[in-house]
Amino acid sequence: MATIREVSRLAGVSIATVSRVLNGASTVAHPTRERVLAAIATLGFKPNAFARGLATNRSGGIGVTVNEISSPYFGAFIRGVEQVVRAEGIHMMVSSGYATAALERASVDFLLERRCDGLIVQSDALDDEALIELARDGDTPVVVFGRSVAEIGSSCVVLDNELGGSLATEHLLRHGHRHIGHIAGPLSYADARDRLMGYRRALVAAGIAFDDRYVVESTFLEEGGAEAAAHLLERAPDLTAIFVANDQMAAGAMRTLRETGHAVPDDISIIGYDDVFLARYLTPTLTTVRQPLVEMGRAAADLLLERLDGERREVVHRFDPELVERQSVASAVR
Amino acid sequence: MATIREVSRLAGVSIATVSRVLNGASTVAHPTRERVLAAIATLGFKPNAFARGLATNRSGGIGVTVNEISSPYFGAFIRGVEQVVRAEGIHMMVSSGYATAALERASVDFLLERRCDGLIVQSDALDDEALIELARDGDTPVVVFGRSVAEIGSSCVVLDNELGGSLATEHLLRHGHRHIGHIAGPLSYADARDRLMGYRRALVAAGIAFDDRYVVESTFLEEGGAEAAAHLLERAPDLTAIFVANDQMAAGAMRTLRETGHAVPDDISIIGYDDVFLARYLTPTLTTVRQPLVEMGRAAADLLLERLDGERREVVHRFDPELVERQSVASAVR
DNA sequence: TAGAACGATGTAACCGGTTTCAGGAAAGCG
DNA sequence: CGCTTTCCTGAAACCGGTTACATCGTTCTA
Known part of the structure; x- marks a missing residue:
């Protein structure tokens, strides 16, 4: 796997310039940029996410914990999150907690260790204190899905x-x-x-x-x-x-x-x-x-992104359920 | 967030010793180990996954691409993978490709960039050549799920x-x-x-x-x-x-x-x-x-782990489907 | 035309771990 | 008692990026 140094050598520039091309940040002269891009292509270079994460202290990904990844219920929610997040070029890591306090803790710790930039937590087993501590004390923004915890209400997305x-x-x-x-x-x-x-x-x-x-x-x-x-x-x-x-x-x-x-x-x-x-x-x-699970997933992601980039968005925190009439209810006869 | 150096200072040892305690690898004298563990606990130290990954070039996680994460079909498969992988303390990253060649490629690239230690690919849109190249050329072991590609048959887990x-x-x-x-x-x-x-x-x-x-x-x-x-x-x-x-x-x-x-x-x-x-x-x-999707997911994970740690396991590559009789078939009358 | 400002690029420090290698102390041996 | 071996520990080089700062050649301004 090629490194940024090999790219820089092939393109005849310094590693700083390659890095600048990669991040599009600073100004790079057009012909130089072209040479670098060509070198990247011929070497099949892919930046090492670890090195980048180590230097920037950001992972470019968010973490999501759910009760059970394979359930259709949580599937719909995850899907909503993914819709938003993918559009921003951010990645998502999912971990299942199976409604068990120990596993949910482990999921959260796991995601925090990976230095997720933010966390969406759907938890059934952790108590309110644990969630409050998570949302308040950490330097990682946290959004709580599906539970209304008064002390951190502005971080919650819930259904009434x-x-x-x-x-x-x-x-x-x-x-x-x-x-x-x-x-x-x-x-x-x-x-x-x-x-x-x-x-x-x-x-x-x-x-x-x-x-x-x-x-x-x-x-x-x-x-x-x-x-x-x-x-x-x-x-x-x-x-x-x-x-x-x-x-x-x-x-x-x-x-x-x-x-x-x-x-x-x-x-x-x-x-x-x-x-x-x-x-x-x-x-x-x-x-x-x-x-409205997909919408709620989107709202949770929007809320988290708002925390991450500071840009204000329209976020609905509390969703209203809606009656869907089908065939299983009839008038009482007795 | 505490670093290994702060831990070493508090415990009065070098960072190398802390690292050894963390990985349990080399021998550390008992009282020293205790001091280090105490320091880790009081500081709430969690090793930085980026730094570790950068140094070891391994992530401790595998990647899985599926058509659609929220579908019950793929949910069952993912669940099988997770069962095996979680038992080994390995982590799993899932990415959806939505049966679109470009998105599937992007999913694979994304996971490779994160230096997954191995990959399980369920792909509908990539052609055989792409899969063969992936399985052969990369230094990341790849298991293909749900498709039989002759040239890399030993890396495939399929249903007949x-x-x-x-x-x-x-x-x-x-x-x-x-x-x-x-x-x-x-x-x-x-x-x-x-x-x-x-x-x-x-x-x-x-x-x-x-x-x-x-x-x-x-x-x-x-x-x-x-x-x-x-x-x-x-x-x-x-x-x-x-x-x-x-x-x-x-x-x-x-x-x-x-x-x-x-x-x-x-x-x-x-x-x-x-x-x-x-x-x-x-x-x-x-x-x-x-x-048998859950079983197939387990088999795919077992196969990948076999590649990763070199330990031989019993892996079924080809599963037989099974008839489930219920009520929607009756004898022909005409 | 001298000096300032600016644009493009390079140098090197840094992120936080792992790991090789060297060295010191304690224990074993003749 | 001196020398080797063993056990434990520390110093420092790395992993591959980002980024602050320095440098250098141009162009602009007075």
């Missing part, structure tokens, strides 16, 4: 999950349902707590007492949704609708209902959350609450 | 797509179908060509002449599958079964069939390919051909 929970529940109320169950995600996740909160708020606003027999905590996974639905049917046999805290669990719940002879939506209505890809393929297609 | 095409077609033949359509992927992709080849071979082996009116080339996307199915119904109205070259197009085809009043599988049987996540959620659930 409580609003989403209300939207879903109100939709069921509008269809005349009064006995509405809720399959929640793990309540250790703020997302799950907020959705539950929205559900509760909507019920109370409609004059219906909150009853925790109608609520089951589960896993955000399909299997968990299937089991939770079975519990719910047992504990609250009179329910006519269920708000499920994500689409994956909704798919599982629908399977259980089908297997136990409950028609969806004729006997029981189902509403999901996320509007992942899958929602359109279930039978019946799933009414759900959409998160 | 022709076998997969045969499996699917034979399954339909066994159910008594004689008029079998095929919705192919873009024939610029080797995958798509091989699946078509398998379809053709199975037909001929069953004594049925290959008829290209029964074949439509499409896009590997849902919308393409929907359109292709419409064409196919027009050109070959007597068909009783369709082998679709991936599940996404199969979902589209099923939509068209439903909309045009053809029952699946009673009027027309459908078989897909890939066994992505989605296949289990379609109605009827989709009979398909499974690619």
Whole structure:
């Protein structure tokens, strides 16, 4: 692999001049520049990113941690980030934390060690203090995705999950349902707590007492949704609708209902959350609450870039979810 | 951010000794080691990856290029790679090429510039020559995923797509179908060509002449599958079964069939390919051909690691697809 | 025409690690 | 007790870029 010195020798200039050509910074006379470019081409020279990083203390890349890289949910988010970042010629390193505090810590440390110029952190397991410390103390700008931490609010990009929970529940109320169950995600996740909160708020606003027999905590996974639905049917046999805290669990719940002879939506209505890809393929297609994940990914990247280059951009910090009506909700008959 | 010199000063040793402690290589007296570790801890020292990379010319990471990072298909593959690599304490950088030659080239160059220790390339747009040159000429070991290039066969991890095409077609033949359509992927992709080849071979082996009116080339996307199915119904109205070259197009085809009043599988049987996540959620659930993507990702990583550390491992280069029977295929009635 | 200003280029210090080689102290040997 | 061997440690050269500063030849201004 050729170095800048070999290029300089071939072009008959000093290494400083080659460096100047590479970075386009200072003025280089036209013929000289041409000679250097020719030498670069013939040698197939590629600047060594380590040497450059060592000298500038910048990597030209940002780091992103997500729960799980292979999930369609995070895929959409990553895609949004990549759209913005690629357009600026910046690179992205992704690391999965699998919702485990130790692994998430390791991911963050790993990315910091690589001297990422900035970090977008989607974390389920780290506590607020850890995030605050990260965002405040480090010299690396940090944007937090999907969690609202008051102390560093201006670094957060979030969805209003409580609003989403209300939207879903109100939709069921509008269809005349009064006995509405809720399959929640793990309540250790703020997302799950907020959705539950929205559900509760909507019920109370409609004059219906909150009853925790109608609520089951589960896993955000399909299997968990299937089991939770079975519990719910047992504990609250009179329910006519269920708000499920994500689409994956909704798919599982629908399977259980089908297997136990409950028609969806004729006997029981189902509403999901996320509007992942899958929602359109279930039978019946799933009414759900959409998160604009790609847009949110873009917003997170924009926010980080703003921190990096100091240029102000229009950044939305809080996104509103949106109801997507499909076939899995019908009017209550009883 | 503390440097190795500050650590050495605090511990009262030289930077060489600190370096030795960091790498565990040479012998360091026990009390000295303790002092150094204590200094590292109090300063919160993290070695600078650039400086280390510059000195060793290794990054401690591998690069992976895929078509599209946010697709569930590639997600599964990446996950397999990550499983292996994480266990070895190696890091992974992913870059998307979006099936565009220029972007794929840029991804590869980008990763090479970062001095990845090795590369796993999943490429749809680069031609064989480019891959051969990459695998042969560079000093960075390269593994090619999902394409069989004869000249560098020992560096490839592939699925036998022709076998997969045969499996699917034979399954339909066994159910008594004689008029079998095929919705192919873009024939610029080797995958798509091989699946078509398998379809053709199975037909001929069953004594049925290959008829290209029964074949439509499409896009590997849902919308393409929907359109292709419409064409196919027009050109070959007597068909009783369709082998679709991936599940996404199969979902589209099923939509068209439903909309045009053809029952699946009673009027027309459908078989897909890939066994992505989605296949289990379609109605009827989709009979398909499974690619063991996670395992293949692991194999690709194992192969690369073998190149990197010279240690021999058991590596499978060619995987066999597997039929997954669900509900979308029925016996031919006519 | 002398002196200042400017544009193009080169020299060398620096970024923060790794690693070779040399040297000093302690231990082993005759 | 002197000499070799072994073990541990330090000095300094590197890795390949960036960049502050120096230099030199031109051109512009008075």
